[in-house]
Amino acid sequence: MIAGFRMACRAATAAAMLVLAAPGFSGGEHAALAAEKGVFFPESFTLSNGMEVVVINNPRVPVVTHMVWYKAGAADEERGKSGIAHFLEHLMFKGTKEVPAGAFSRIVAKNGGRDNAFTSWDYTAYYQNVARDRLELVMRMEADRMANLQLTDEAVYPERDVIVEERRQRVENEPDDRIGEQFNATLYVHHPYGTPIIGWPQEIRSLTREMAEDWYKTWYAPNNAVLVVSGDITVDELRPLAAKYYGVIPARELPKRDRVEEPPISAARRVILTDEEVRQPSIRRAWHAPSYRTDKDGHAYALQVLSEIMSGGSTSRLYRNLVVEQRVATSAYLGYGPNSWDDTSVVAGATPAAGVPMDKLEQALEEQIRRVVEQGVTAEEVATAKKRMLAEAAYARDSLTGPAQALGAAIATGQTIDDVENWPVRIDAVTAEQVNAAARAVLGQDNHVTGLLLPPKDKES
Incomplete structure (x- = not known):
């Protein structure tokens, strides 16, 4: 599911990173400019x-x-x-x-x-x-x-x-x-x-x-x-x-968009699939989280910043710790898409490096989640993540289809044009305290779901 704005930003990531790395470029100056209201x-x-x-x-x-x-x-x-x-x-x-x-x-x-x-x-x-x-x-x-x-x-x-x-x-x-x-x-x-x-x-x-x-x-x-x-x-x-x-097509009475709510679930759950066709095992874990439309506690923008801190490139926490330092994974991520009509989720996952048992990878991933919940992120991490995100937003408009996707998905899931255009301002206002509160509220839940995709035991490396 598109998180439309994230799709547009991803399309511009490479260009944004080139500008950030260019000689004479001031990240602070660019962030200040991008944090003004307006994206598309x-x-x-x-x-x-x-x-x-x-x-x-x-x-x-x-x-x-x-x-x-x-x-x-x-x-x-x-x-x-x-x-x-x-x-x-x-x-x-x-x-x-x-x-x-x-x-x-x-x-x-x-x-x-x-x-x-x-x-x-x-x-x-x-x-x-x-x-x-x-x-x-x-x-x-x-x-x-x-x-x-x-x-x-x-x-x-x-x-x-x-x-x-x-x-x-x-x-x-x-x-x-x-x-x-x-x-x-x-x-x-x-x-x-x-x-x-x-x-x-x-x-x-x-x-x-x-x-x-x-x-x-x-x-x-x-x-x-x-x-x-x-x-x-x-x-x-x-x-x-x-x-x-379009204007000549008659309007019609529409049904109310009623949906059932997910009941409270307090138990952690596991889904395990073992299959002969699995070439690359993986682990994923998800927690329920608010979307833009359902966010009552102000966590949505903070969760986006958290996602950038945890998996926004080669200097992110998960990549640095699991791939570079511990060498237990070939990839690792934490993603969050706030563009949905009802509550959404935060999903973390990883794929093991050759010879690494899945239980060891799961423990390493759990440890990184535990650290961010218990110890939090720093103000410096938040500032760096916001600079990257605002640079991406500044270049998102260069895409032809990206803006149409972003605005269409946003409006269809209950946002307004003003919400989309205020995204840089709202991201720029996120503090370390807000990110830490959002991490505790979402990643601190014990009702998560863990999924394991595995080859048969006789084919495990």
């Missing part, structure tokens, strides 16, 4: 039918990214109908009266562009990267399938078979994906984040055309969508086009 400097307006439109002007090349985000994903599905959000994503390419099945992508490609779509637990998004003078074409086609999708049994059921095969190849034949699926189901025993986005196999096979049409009619409305266009376009140029193609 978008403009926005709302159509009369309630559809929000966001424009990020970037005139460097005559190209645009056009994205439509629907505020509905796998976690909004009814129990027993897992995979319907992802299923409809596939079916959106099956055509309308104006654009027959399969023609959408062919037309985009014929006009020199590329297109795709993706589903998460919290949203579904469709995008095209095209030349500036082809923008109106893709807007017309995307608006057409928002309102006029036509599904037939002949189109629906073969596509369902395609998804069954996709699941078999990408999940059931891949040990890392299989343990990931079981790991999530153990971390979220009640909340729908524990259900795979692609769906459980027996439920995918039971999906019908009527279910897909019901999902489409329930969630695919302009007042439940966000249009984001990034690139060589201004808000004044886009406004009449948005009104012409």
Whole structure:
């Protein structure tokens, strides 16, 4: 799941690090500049039918990214109908009266562009990267399938078979994906984040055309969508086009986005998968954590800084201690993605160096977590991490697709444009005390889930 802003920042990491290392560059001066409000400097307006439109002007090349985000994903599905959000994503390419099945992508490609779509637990998004003078074409086609999708049994059921095969190849034949699926189901025993986005196999096979049409009619409305266009376009140029193609689609009454809450769980849990196909064993551990939207104690931004301290490059705590000094791991990480509608998680993990037993690696990882919980981080570590993060943010706008992804994901998960634009200011305000409080509150929990991916014992190195 995108944490949209982190995706945009990652795209800019290499450039940011080059600037930080350049002669004459003052990290403090750059941080002070980046900490001012503003990342992508978008403009926005709302159509009369309630559809929000966001424009990020970037005139460097005559190209645009056009994205439509629907505020509905796998976690909004009814129990027993897992995979319907992802299923409809596939079916959106099956055509309308104006654009027959399969023609959408062919037309985009014929006009020199590329297109795709993706589903998460919290949203579904469709995008095209095209030349500036082809923008109106893709807007017309995307608006057409928002309102006029036509599904037939002949189109629906073969596509369902395609998804069954996709699941078999990408999940059931891949040990890392299989343990990931079981790991999530153990971390979220009640909340729908524990259900795979692609769906459980027996439920995918039971999906019908009527279910897909019901999902489409329930969630695919302009007042439940966000249009984001990034690139060589201004808000004044886009406004009449948005009104012409999207503004004429009637708004519809939307259901409330109700979801069950994860019950309190006090026991640590373990998921172990041993498989002949495992070439690289690994360990992962996750703790429940607040997202931006659910954060009531002010931990979200502090957890981002903590993640940077623990695994932000070759000087981070985990890499330095586990890979360089102890040589028990070839890689180690601690990640946190705050862009979700409900509570999210902090995940730490590592892969062992050759000949290192998994129990030794687990102990070493646990020790690093224990140290940060009990001893905390220093003000110097926080200052260094913030400089890196702010430098990345300053370069995030250089990407064409990154800003559209960041803003779309943020709005679809309950944030505002102002939240995104204030990110540098809020990160810059994080203190060591706040990072330490967040570490204790999240990593100090004893209800974590540990996952071990292992080869058979006779194949362990």
